[in-house]
Amino acid sequence: MSEPHELHVDLVEYLFGEPSEQDRLTVEAHLAACAQCREEVDSLTEMQTQLSAVPPEAMLDGPPPDADLLLQRALRQVRKESAGVRTRNRTFAAAAAVVVAAAAIGVGVLVGRTTAGTSSPIAAPPPASVRPTGARFASGTDAATGARLTVGVTPAAGWVRVNASVTGIPAGQRCRVVVVGKDGAREVAGSWLVSPKAANEGVNLDGSALIDPANVAAVLVENTDGKQFVQVKV
Template identity: 40%
Template sequence: MTVQEHSHDELLGAHALGLLDTDERARLEGQIEGCEVCQVGLADLRALEAELGEVPPEFFLEGPPDGGELLLQRTLRQAREEDKVTQRRRNLVVGLAAAVLTGVLLGGGFVAGQAQTTSEASASRSAPAVSDGVETGSATNATTKATMTVSLTPAAGWVRVNAAVGGLQTGEKCRLIVLSKSGERETAGSWVVGEQKQGVQGQGVDLAGFAAVPMDQVKSVVVENDQGKRYVEVAI
């Protein structure tokens, strides 16, 4: 089977999540019926989606972050306005679907808002990004002792965010916030600090999410608790 015969494979993730419209779904299902490889791939995606649905509710604070549905709508609307080409719209939907299926989304959105405080004494910017457009940075708050290393990857009008956070108190209900230059705030993810150390270096937790904020409009990334106490901020 040639590569051309599998050109619709990129839509399998969107189909598994129910994101295709009626015509697209009918057309894709007709192609899948005659493709055993595609049938196996779709079954694997649905199985993965079912496994992600078994994540215990205690992992989240009080369900999805506020405005999560609005954020997704804003992201899709902005992508359509920037490019009317159907293929680009599909690529954005498939990109978001892939993020959900791999479990990288802890909560929803991103955002903006306050200037960096003087307590962020040890903040430092990294060397130029190793990939085109990628921005990284790290900081340690001298007062709270909390630390964070952040990597932002630009997309079409939004950014992917990866953060390694440490030095937080067990039991704290925390949020990962993106602050924009215009003063907006959006929540990228939320979690409860556990007793066991996590993360790739065993010193905290690794987080991933996305924000409907263009890369050039991001001011900083912040970790704060549910009462608004700021633990650490990384300037971008």
């Protein structure tokens, strides 16, 4: 039976730390003559690449309750590496495997939550920390019609993206979201037929309007006959 392999130089410090010039030369001289240590360098470098590929968003959510199996497998690998003689380099590689496993689960959580079916949302302005640069938000209710509009206007190159949440409009109305310019210009950003469900729960729409972001003054909702239900300044 072969003896457990022990590395002869500190590869973790060489690859991920700040070795002195003398230490670096010593390690490189050793690698030139040691195939096993060269394999370990390749393994650690590959692990670093895998960790670098994990998106930061994957760390926002923890694993779901039924996601223990993958982590348990990774932890068993760590325990296996811990048995007998081993180096701190293999410890690092095994521990990094756990991080990759956890991150992979996190990605699954994000994808699952993003693609899961949900009811039509009634959008509110996102937190300031995640608002797009230059985006403007406004909300208002028309006392006469009872309609409410919450809108976000995000500037693009010579046009704007519009997200509108509308409640309080009767079923059967053919409506449109209109972006109004400071110069009186009007651009339709989207339109829809109000369903019974939308009349009760509201509707959320994404659209765009060909208008200079600096010229935007307000957003309104009206029907195709020109009756205005609600308008907000932005």
